[in-house]
Amino acid sequence: MTILYFAWLRTKLGMSTEDLPCSDEVFDTDSLVAWMKTRGPAFAEVFSDLEVVRIAVNQEYITSNTPLKDGDEVAFFPPVTGG
């Protein structure tokens, strides 16, 4: 999977993209978020309040747990502020 981070998630984590394999531990968006929280203080902080984190899978917003497979594009970003 390709993981993308935007805006303050990107600056707090110090990266904009990374590749992660699906596994027994990470197989849907809920398990991905749970795993993210275990990756250290910066990740724990960024994923501590999911009210301010939006998730898109393959460039579509998701609002409930979504299965993931290798090749998927998962993006994490704050509420949008364009216009």
Next chain:
Amino acid sequence: MIRVQREVFETGVEIETMTSGRTDIGAVVSFTGLVRDFNEGTTVSKLTLEHYPGMTEKQLEKIEREANERWDLQGSMIIHRYGVMELGEPIVLVITASAHRQDAFEAASFLMDWLKTKAPFWKQEEDAHGQSGWVSERREDIDALDRWEKK
């Protein structure tokens, strides 16, 4: 039609392009968003817009399609910029054209309300001291969507 670009656009030129040679259009509405020098009580000297290439275009196309389904439009266009912008520069342009004014007015308003809460753009403001910060979501923008809920 949608465009996501770094370059400045000219509202007049875009309206002219849409209406040139057309005799079926009776009304054109345009909205242009500009970089202003204040936000939430602080002075702004520069604005940077980050976006999600790919998803941005998809979301704008979806919003435009929805507007064309709900109103009788002869033409529609959304242009949104990204990158670094100076004070006074245009950020976003929405143009709608219809036979009668009500469709163009409502569709333009709808397009702006939707793109504000759905199109993946993020504003970062810089103040006079060079300090930059991410802009927060506004409650008013979320509430603005309520009036377009299908009854």
